[in-house]
Amino acid sequence: MIIVDHVVTVEQGLWTNFCVAIEDGNLLYWDYTASRDQTDSVIAPPAMLPSWAVEHDWVPGRDRPARRTLELHFMVKDTLGLRNGIVTEVELELHAPLRAGESVRAEQILRSVGPERETRLGTGRNWEIDVQYRKPDGSLAGIQRLHFLAYGKVAA
Amino acid sequence: MNTPMRGTIAPRAGDRLPELVIGVTRKMIIAGATGSRDWQPQHHDKDAAKQAGLPDIIMNNYTQAGLISRYVTDWSGPIGRIGRLKFSMRRPICPDSQVHFSGQVVSVEENGDQIAWIQLDVAMKQGDTLLTSASVRLAMPADASARSPWRCPPDEWRP
Numbered sequence: 001m002i003i004v005d006h007v008v009t010v011e012q013g014l015w016t017n018f019c020v021a022i023e024d025g026n027l028l029y030w031d032y033t034a035s036r037d038q039t040d041s042v043i044a045p046p047a048m049l050p051s052w053a054v055e056h057d058w059v060p061g062r063d064r065p066a067r068r069t070l071e072l073h074f075m076v077k078d079t080l081g082l083r084n085g086i087v088t089e090v091e092l093e094l095h096a097p098l099r100a101g102e103s104v105r106a107e108q109i110l111r112s113v114g115p116e117r118e119t120r121l122g123t124g125r126n127w128e129i130d131v132q133y134r135k136p137d138g139s140l141a142g143i144q145r146l147h148f149l150a151y152g153k154v155a156a
Numbered sequence: 157m158n159t160p161m162r163g164t165i166a167p168r169a170g171d172r173l174p175e176l177v178i179g180v181t182r183k184m185i186i187a188g189a190t191g192s193r194d195w196q197p198q199h200h201d202k203d204a205a206k207q208a209g210l211p212d213i214i215m216n217n218y219t220q221a222g223l224i225s226r227y228v229t230d231w232s233g234p235i236g237r238i239g240r241l242k243f244s245m246r247r248p249i250c251p252d253s254q255v256h257f258s259g260q261v262v263s264v265e266e267n268g269d270q271i272a273w274i275q276l277d278v279a280m281k282q283g284d285t286l287l288t289s290a291s292v293r294l295a296m297p298a299d300a301s302a303r304s305p306w307r308c309p310p311d312e313w314r315p
Contacts, residue, residue: 008193018191021184022219024226028234028306038234038306046238047221054193069194084208086198087217091242093315097306121209139310146217152209 001110002072006103006136007055015044018051043097049133049142052098053106072108072129073148080113080125083152088126091145096135104133104141111145124151165232167274167296173231173259178223180215182251188219215249224278224290227257232274236294237305239273239315243290249280256281262291269312270302271295 008014019029027034028043035042044052055066068074077085098104114126127148133141178184189199194216197204205213221241229236249255258279265273278290293315295305 014191014193018188018222021187021191022222022226024222024229026226026229026234034234038304045222045225047225047241048192048218051193051218054195057195066195069196087245089242089244090217090221091240092221093240094238095313095315096310 002067002075002108003105004053004055004067004071004108005105007067008052008103010044010052010098010100010102010104012042012044012100014051015048018045018048039097041099043099046094046097046142047092049092049094049098049104050106050131050144052104053131053133070108070129070131070146072110073127073146076110076113076127076129076148077150080150081154082124082150083154084121085148085150087146088149089147093143093145095140095142098135098141102135104135107132107134119149119151121149121151123153124149126150165296167261167264167272169261169263171261173227173257173261173276173278176227176230176257178255178257180249180251180253180255182213185213185215185219185249185251188222189216192216192218192222194218210248210250212250217243217245220245220249220280220288223255223257224280224288224292227259227278228276228292228294231259232294232296235304235306236274236296237308238292239295239313240293241290242292243278243288245288247282247285247287249287253282253287255287266298270298271305271308272298 029045109130111128129146131144186200199216260277262275274294276292280288
């Protein structure tokens with residue numbers, strides 16, 4: 001299991017960049033007055049939940065490389081000697097929305113690893129990882145279930 | 157920008173969502189990846205993507221989740237609260253694609269409480285090629301007098 005705890009603070013400027021990229025005009029992400037009735041204040045797009053557990057790519061004084069987007073996946077891939085990995089299926093179960101100033105603790109758990117098999121992209125394997133996201137008070141923000149395919153055996 | 161709605165749609169099984177066509181650009185894929193804090197090279201570096209056997213940079217899964225969510229809430233209005241979003245990425249989405257979104261209400265569950273759970277199927281296609289298929293469980297107020305699903309107490313929220 002890998003635990004990532006409060007590596008970034010949820011903030012509106014960051015989620016607005018994402019909304020701009022995908023042209024999402026949902027008022028709950030933009031408009032304080034309109035969101036008051038539903039969510040008290042603006043919220044981060046719920047689909048962005050996993051983004052709040054990704055380390056900054058650079059931090060002053062950090063003496064190790066940044067953890068990769070889903071570190072446990074890369075550890076499995078490297079251990080099994082596979083060069084490339086892609087996400088094939090994602091399930092997001094969404095609970096308490098996140099607001100500016102909040103953070104999450106993410107627990108990455110390896111659920112299963114399939115046998116080696118031939119894929120369209122070469123010899124590879126599938127595996128599944130679950131990630132639970134909780135706020136500092138322990139309340140559940142959501143659960144992510146990911147299915148991966150990794151391929152391209154690294155020569156021994 | 158969409159506007160709050162209450163009671164303006166009453167989804168029924170078989171209803172179709174309005175189609176949406178998105179012209180995917182290199183800028184959108186890169187902005188979506190960096191906006192979702194995904195620094196993996198196959199989402200911004202064409203050479204790295206090709207070395208990984210991909211045709212070009214590919215849209216990351218967070219951007220796809222965001223677009224599916226946007227497609228659904230553009231239809232429901234902000235009162236629609238997504239409880240569960242599941243999607244399978246069958247073909248990579250690369251720059252210069254025209255992605256056609258379509259969606260359909262599969263079922264409506266009303267359990268006598270405040271929420272009506274709408275089960276939706278969503279497809280993202282280029283021409284006849286299915287790129288991504290998704291299923292979405294969306295909470296809407298059960299009727300005009302019901303509370304917003306955003307006001308559902310955590311112990312009653314069962315997505």
